[in-house]
Amino acid sequence: MGALSHIRVLDLSRVLAGPWCTQMLADLGADVIKIERPGVGDDTRQWGPPFIPAAGSTGLGESTYFLGANRGKRSVTINLAERKGQALAREMAALSDVVVENFKVGALARYGLDYLSLKALNPRLVYCSITGFGQNGPYADRAGYDFMIQGMGGLMSITGEAEGTEGAGPQKVGVAMADIVTGLYCASAIQAALIHRDRSGEGQYIDMALLDCQVAVLANQAMMYLAAGEVPNRMGNAHPNIVPYQVFATRDAHLILAVGNDGQFKRLCDLLGRPELAEDERFATNRARVAHRSEIINILAKIIRQKSTDEWVPLIESQGIPCGRINRIDQALDEAQVKHRNMRTQVVHQGLGEIDILASPIRMSETPTRVDRAPPMLGEHTEEVLEELLEYSAGDISALRRSGII
Numbered sequence: 001m002g003a004l005s006h007i008r009v010l011d012l013s014r015v016l017a018g019p020w021c022t023q024m025l026a027d028l029g030a031d032v033i034k035i036e037r038p039g040v041g042d043d044t045r046q047w048g049p050p051f052i053p054a055a056g057s058t059g060l061g062e063s064t065y066f067l068g069a070n071r072g073k074r075s076v077t078i079n080l081a082e083r084k085g086q087a088l089a090r091e092m093a094a095l096s097d098v099v100v101e102n103f104k105v106g107a108l109a110r111y112g113l114d115y116l117s118l119k120a121l122n123p124r125l126v127y128c129s130i131t132g133f134g135q136n137g138p139y140a141d142r143a144g145y146d147f148m149i150q151g152m153g154g155l156m157s158i159t160g161e162a163e164g165t166e167g168a169g170p171q172k173v174g175v176a177m178a179d180i181v182t183g184l185y186c187a188s189a190i191q192a193a194l195i196h197r198d199r200s201g202e203g204q205y206i207d208m209a210l211l212d213c214q215v216a217v218l219a220n221q222a223m224m225y226l227a228a229g230e231v232p233n234r235m236g237n238a239h240p241n242i243v244p245y246q247v248f249a250t251r252d253a254h255l256i257l258a259v260g261n262d263g264q265f266k267r268l269c270d271l272l273g274r275p276e277l278a279e280d281e282r283f284a285t286n287r288a289r290v291a292h293r294s295e296i297i298n299i300l301a302k303i304i305r306q307k308s309t310d311e312w313v314p315l316i317e318s319q320g321i322p323c324g325r326i327n328r329i330d331q332a333l334d335e336a337q338v339k340h341r342n343m344r345t346q347v348v349h350q351g352l353g354e355i356d357i358l359a360s361p362i363r364m365s366e367t368p369t370r371v372d373r374a375p376p377m378l379g380e381h382t383e384e385v386l387e388e389l390l391e392y393s394a395g396d397i398s399a400l401r402r403s404g405i406i
Helices: 017-027 083-094 107-111 115-121 146-152 177-200 210-216 219-228 262-271 286-291 293-304 309-317 329-333 336-340 382-388 394-402
Strands: 008-012 031-036 073-077 098-101 126-131 204-209 245-249 254-258 344-349 353-358
Touching: 008 017, 008 083, 017 031, 017 073, 017 098, 017 126, 017 177, 031 083, 073 382, 083 115, 098 177, 115 126, 126 177, 146 177, 146 210, 177 204, 177 210, 204 210, 245 293, 254 293, 254 309, 262 286, 262 309, 286 293, 382 394
Parallel strands: 008 031, 008 098, 031 073, 098 126, 126 204
Antiparallel strands: 245 254, 344 353
16 A cells, blocks of 8 residues: 555646646555546647557557656546536545646636635645746746746756856756656645645645746755855856866766765875875865866866776775766666666556556655556546546446547
């Protein structure tokens, strides 16, 4: 049994932030019922290539984007533009513990699927709304997407090569970080609300914004400005507060060197045959090394370039100094530690057969996470859920299909 095996989640979200949240809840054991538009589904079902064709299928196939954010869920197709579809969703919400949605501010009120409407049916409901900018404020009515939030939220200003270097300019992160971070914050908030409900018997409303979450994870970079009045700049792969803590070119590739304290720096200098560097007042402490960054980096860069990455990694690791290769994604998934931790697993997909997917990184001794349900095909579980949850008959379901409600 998972930690959330007693929880049912009605997932009205699409694309990434909401689905990432509900995927995490599914990993923890929750029964996540994903509501999708008949014939269309989540927007990301059309996002590709690549698409993986099902055997005998003539359609696009399954989008790898969708597969990456929807493991562990059941898919039910309901036309929420129709009154009967809205009533169906309300019936399901009345029997659920959590609702997650990412519609525009106020959009679900006209369907009777907003928090106040559903709270009247189910006072214990935990309802989480996800928008770009939150439910109030001057930007509340704006649409918000990850790329623009990374820019507005400051992340792109500190990501990319430093000014004056080749290829300089702001860069987005290689995955939709604002969406993913928001999804993780949402899952945490929902679980906190469920704990509160266990004590009080009351559900509550959760207002989550991509911009809020992006700003929140600026972490030490934001504190440089808030506490010291310094606006951080792009530094490429260097760290603003630690030296040496960056990428170095080796004879054949690159190497990440992450020296976190003065003891590690001394051992590095001994290993490189330059013990005197650790005694030099310009480099003896991290504070001094930050002040003389370019000098020490130039010295180290010349030495590290003399050997290959495969030669350096075991030598540096043997001294307890953090370092590592820069893997492509295929190499990262093939790392021995990644395999040992079962971060790559297999599930049987209704249309694709056995496929490889990522697993949850959460390790719990008594209530382990589960990945026993593949990302669903569109509408795969419509009849199952209507029969099981709402006790609809085969005739009821046929009538709903004929009228285009499901």
